Amino acid sequence: MIDLLIKRGDVFTMAGDGVGYIGDGAVAIEGNTIAAVGRTAELEKAFPAKRTIDATTKAVLPGLIDGHLHTVIALLRGLGQDAPTWHEGVDPYFEQLSTDAVLAGAQLSAIEAIRAGTTTLGDYGPGMLITLPFYEKLGIRAKVCSLISEVPPVESILKEGELYPFDPSIGELRLRENLELIENWNGAADGRITVMIGPQGPDYCSRELFRKIKETAEKRNVKIHLHIAQGDREILQMKNRYGMRPVEFLADIGYLDEQLIAVHMVKCTDEEVERIARSGASMAFCPSSLIICDGIVPPADVFLRAGGNVCLGTDETSSNNGTNIFSEMKLGSLALNMKNQDPTFLPTWKALRMATIEGAKAIGLDHEIGSLEAGKKADIILVDLTKPSMMPVLRDPVRNIVPNLVLSARGDEVVMSIIDGKVVYEDGKITTLDESELLAFIQQTAEEVNEQASKEVRKRRTVQQRLTRENKY
């Protein structure tokens, strides 16, 4: 007798090169693993189950994957918008982030994510040692890294183009932290938590540190998660230090390969983006965040055209400004179509693949998740197609479910999330912990950070403070 049978659903396995639709479909789950996927009639006979879930008029999908986000600053939601640079608004708060704030940020992101169908977070620290015990308890899947930089906190006092100093002792410390993460958490929680390695950007680590990081990544067989060409400042640093642009530098130090998850790349030339794509590296595409922060669409179109593999990411709740992959599917598709003035550039089915199987591939988990196939981990969401925003449901000769999942769903149509075989979200509630307690802690912690930052915010007369005083906020 298996543990769980989901039956009578509109199942999208995402296997193969499309969406792998099975009408009147079923998924059999044993422990944390998918035992079988097929027609209800077949699976019902073959798999008597302890619990059966009727998924009539529900889309049954692999859980969505948020390939790149920093939960650590989620508490700063709505504090950096409407300004030439997002940093100016959030920096005074950022300087006051306590360990409680790091934890509360992870809680806020993870709760919001689960409520919108996300089952895996590609969380890019720092702060993971604070965050991971919470993820373990919550039951979410996470692929995380620490943030590695060897630049002391002097950026703000340097002149434009003046080289950041490197402090190898800081670099060593950060690398050691990431190593400890690998040692203590890679494969933890029955394999739900796995670890990557996270140099902050080409301009934040020395050649020597990059060499050690690559060596570690190869030895431990973990992915390298790296921001690339995030801004003009980085380009200038790289040119002044090495006489090279970031991508040239990364090629030079042997970083362009399948181990790499390349994030943002907004200041890359098309040729540089293509070079990364052709190397086998994946891209993390965070449309909302980059458009909100910089008014720029990351070059996922160029990356895809060059044959690259792309995952979606929410980046930061404080810039995005949410943790909702449904929203990124829609916005990602629209942003690329708009950029290319072509309504067919990123079809909805492709956006859904980027949020599932191709997202899993990007973060190195496609052997375990991203599609519903026998032997994979049971990360599954059920989306209620009888919600007004998903109606009507038509199946033949045109099946309208995929475009409606990508372009119409708000996130609250998700009625169940199963992660690693366990029902983590059901009937509008997270099952593994007391959400109202967490939300109270989140609010209280945010107020504490706010209290600490207030004086500095007033002193710096941030754009957002002016907007508040002018009654625009």
Place this chain on the structure above:
Amino acid sequence: MIDLLIKRGDVFTMAGDGVGYIGDGAVAIEGNTIAAVGRTAELEKAFPAKRTIDATTKAVLPGLIDGHLHTVIALLRGLGQDAPTWHEGVDPYFEQLSTDAVLAGAQLSAIEAIRAGTTTLGDYGPGMLITLPFYEKLGIRAKVCSLISEVPPVESILKEGELYPFDPSIGELRLRENLELIENWNGAADGRITVMIGPQGPDYCSRELFRKIKETAEKRNVKIHLHIAQGDREILQMKNRYGMRPVEFLADIGYLDEQLIAVHMVKCTDEEVERIARSGASMAFCPSSLIICDGIVPPADVFLRAGGNVCLGTDETSSNNGTNIFSEMKLGSLALNMKNQDPTFLPTWKALRMATIEGAKAIGLDHEIGSLEAGKKADIILVDLTKPSMMPVLRDPVRNIVPNLVLSARGDEVVMSIIDGKVVYEDGKITTLDESELLAFIQQTAEEVNEQASKEVRKRRTVQQRLTRENKY
């Protein structure tokens, strides 16, 4: 004793030139009218109420305004995407739309809209005689028009650039229908339903018919709601018929003034957009729909820069693909920022104004709705700020509620909608009718239309049918 007192909320009145914030705010409602807006302490004393609603940690806002949509084709959701032209996908269904389908489309749009905080629909027919009795019962506010065209259904058989024939008898009939709407429905349902006049586009009516429409609009003092420069086909028709581009023609026939709501304008030059804006006309900006259909951002940036007034619209559930103004606020802001590569181009507070007071102005209802002020109609929504997607809530020195309303809200944070003084949505339910009955009717009607259209869809081998067969849908 008044009917209703909302107290202790974060009230955004939208009065003045900002968002009109009142902390610990209250709104007193008598019948369908706002009696007073102010601090809780003051209003509590002055206005004993039959019912009091505690709005602690809720944003209290004017109901959102969807200034331009065609509910008539809402049933065709998800049938026209991922193709070079949206028309090819939806046309076979469009040809099968029954009166039931028109009604079901309006039901679907209106339910989805109310569930996402919309309280006023700028519905652009045809089919309004079928739709309006439903709106009356539902309790939503609507500003509607009929669609006026005098082109017989021959467009598809004409060669490119060949002039559409005009049939004055069709024009007369359509104008008469709109006139009947004005006579029978303008001011109906205690004034909740008002009427505009809706020529389809510069290329769809003769000069003579446009003259009569303008005469009618002036005599009845109603707005003219008109698509302008929707596509290359229209430009070519106008050039071939009059030797003028659409805007030149509209200037020539005296249409550029405050009575005009100009829709889309995607094929206008910047100078043409500026000319319309300076005339005092308003613009209906439907970002999702135009980006999804054509990969184009409508020129709201140009219109705003020229000092024009803009409302948001969802256009069509079948292209948008939803009826959610929260989504349009976010996407509208991001699309314009992206187009201008400037993260400050359309600030969040401005997007909120476009969805409320400036939206009301566009459709000629700013004397009644769009802001919370004594004497205006009580169209009010409550947004729960304790939902994870809206947290944390900070008020001083930076108030983060407005950016979070615009950039984070999914729509399901709306917990109450009051329209014309009546609670129409509460506790997740529409109060005026049985939603499950409607949803069943919507689904059944969609299946009937689908059944009727199936043969033709197969015959035409639409893109969407191919995607379905290839397991991409």
